[in-house]
Amino acid sequence: MAEVKLHGTWPSPFSYRVIWALALKSIPYEYIEEDLANKSPLLLQYNPVHKKIPVLVHGGNPICESMIILEYIDETWPQNPLLPSDPYERATARFWIKFIEDKGPAVFMVFRAKNEEEGEDAKKQSLEMLATVEEWGFGGGERKFFGGDEIGMADLAFGGIAYWLGRIEQVTGVKLLNAEDFPRVYAWAERFREAPVIRDNLPDWNLMAANFRRRRKQLLQSAEDN
Numbered sequence: 001m002a003e004v005k006l007h008g009t010w011p012s013p014f015s016y017r018v019i020w021a022l023a024l025k026s027i028p029y030e031y032i033e034e035d036l037a038n039k040s041p042l043l044l045q046y047n048p049v050h051k052k053i054p055v056l057v058h059g060g061n062p063i064c065e066s067m068i069i070l071e072y073i074d075e076t077w078p079q080n081p082l083l084p085s086d087p088y089e090r091a092t093a094r095f096w097i098k099f100i101e102d103k104g105p106a107v108f109m110v111f112r113a114k115n116e117e118e119g120e121d122a123k124k125q126s127l128e129m130l131a132t133v134e135e136w137g138f139g140g141g142e143r144k145f146f147g148g149d150e151i152g153m154a155d156l157a158f159g160g161i162a163y164w165l166g167r168i169e170q171v172t173g174v175k176l177l178n179a180e181d182f183p184r185v186y187a188w189a190e191r192f193r194e195a196p197v198i199r200d201n202l203p204d205w206n207l208m209a210a211n212f213r214r215r216r217k218q219l220l221q222s223a224e225d226n
Helices: 013-024 041-046 066-076 085-102 106-111 116-136 154-155 159-172 183-194 206-224
Strands: 006-007 031-032 055-058 062-066
Touching: 006 041, 006 106, 013 066, 013 154, 013 159, 031 206, 041 055, 041 116, 062 066, 066 154, 085 116, 085 154, 106 116, 106 159, 106 206, 116 183, 154 159, 159 206
Parallel strands: 006 031
Antiparallel strands: 006 055, 055 062
């Protein structure tokens, strides 16, 4: 089998989308940790357009952007498919992937908000996003995951909500996801985190807290300086 390498960075939910997909398909790979403050020549060579992680390198060929990488993985290694075989279900999964790609950044804007106005706007958008997923995302509450009883590509796309959101809430003091207002999303997040292949491939909770606190302090200091 051609060599597989993944260039990523440990706090990134986008890197973990790929890590989870590789784990779900039992694909061996070499992980290369990137310092985004000092990007490696290989990363710049493999992704000269955006110069971002993650980058999957398969047989010397680089594939960029996390969701494009997941599609490539699913097409290249068909075992344990991440997308449904039924055309309608596959289209539905892609709809939710597009939804979180468009709406998910609001959650991270809660973390990046430099003033109260920005914070309130990001919170409003995040709650609207969660309400939409709560109502429509799990087949009226009949599904454990977006595609049914097994973790699929849409679940991996939402992984930042399942794990990173908790640290954003802790660092900012802004509560977004709770069992009372969003019982389906909350239960999904717990099931996702507790699945062995996900649980065994998560960044350290305490290291993430320290990282997020440091970055948050830098953002607020930058806002004060400006």
